[in-house]
Amino acid sequence: MKNFFVGLLILACYNAIAQDDYYNIVSYTDEGAKAPNTHYIGEAWLSRLLQEDNELPYNVVKATFKANSTLDWHKHSTLQVLIVVDGIGYYQEKGKAPYKMKSGDIITCSKDTEHWHASSKESDVTYLALYSGQTPTEWTEVLTQEYYDSVAVKLSKE
Structure with missing residues (x-):
C-alpha cells in the first residue's frame, strides 16, 4: 500500500510540472464558413486562422x-497584406490600373488605401x-458587375 501512495505522489508531482497538453490548433485545409453575401458579388469562404489579441497584433x-x-471597394485603417496561395484573381487600388494576381504573389496595401x-x-x-x-473594414463603393467584367476582359489579354 505504501508503494501505491508513493507512486500516486510521484504521478501527482509529474502532472503538476508537465506542460499543458492543450494545443490551440486550426486547420489551414478547413474551407471555413460561407461569408454572408454582403459587400461582394458571387461566393466567398472565410476561415479565421489567427485572431488578433494582446500578443498578436493582426x-x-x-x-x-x-x-x-x-x-466591393473598401479600405482598412491599417496595412493589409494579401498572400496569394492558389489560383488567379484581380487586385486594384483606386487611381491605379488593375493587376492580375496569381499564386505566389504578396501584395501590400497601405492603410487607408481604397482597393478591391x-x-x-x-x-x-x-x-x-x-x-x-x-477598426472594421470601411466599405466605400459598390463594385459593379459591369466594371468587374471590363477588368476581366482587359486582364485576360495580358
Whole structure:
C-alpha cells in the first residue's frame, strides 16, 4: 500500500510540472464558413486562422473566392497584406490600373488605401489576408458587375 501512495505522489508531482497538453490548433485545409453575401458579388469562404489579441497584433484569414466573385471597394485603417496561395484573381487600388494576381504573389496595401480584390472570371483564388481588426473594414463603393467584367476582359489579354 505504501508503494501505491508513493507512486500516486510521484504521478501527482509529474502532472503538476508537465506542460499543458492543450494545443490551440486550426486547420489551414478547413474551407471555413460561407461569408454572408454582403459587400461582394458571387461566393466567398472565410476561415479565421489567427485572431488578433494582446500578443498578436493582426488577424490572419484564409479567403477563397469562387470564380467570378469580387469584393466591393473598401479600405482598412491599417496595412493589409494579401498572400496569394492558389489560383488567379484581380487586385486594384483606386487611381491605379488593375493587376492580375496569381499564386505566389504578396501584395501590400497601405492603410487607408481604397482597393478591391477578387477571383478571376475563370479561376477560384485563395489568399491569406493579414490585417489589424481593431477598426472594421470601411466599405466605400459598390463594385459593379459591369466594371468587374471590363477588368476581366482587359486582364485576360495580358
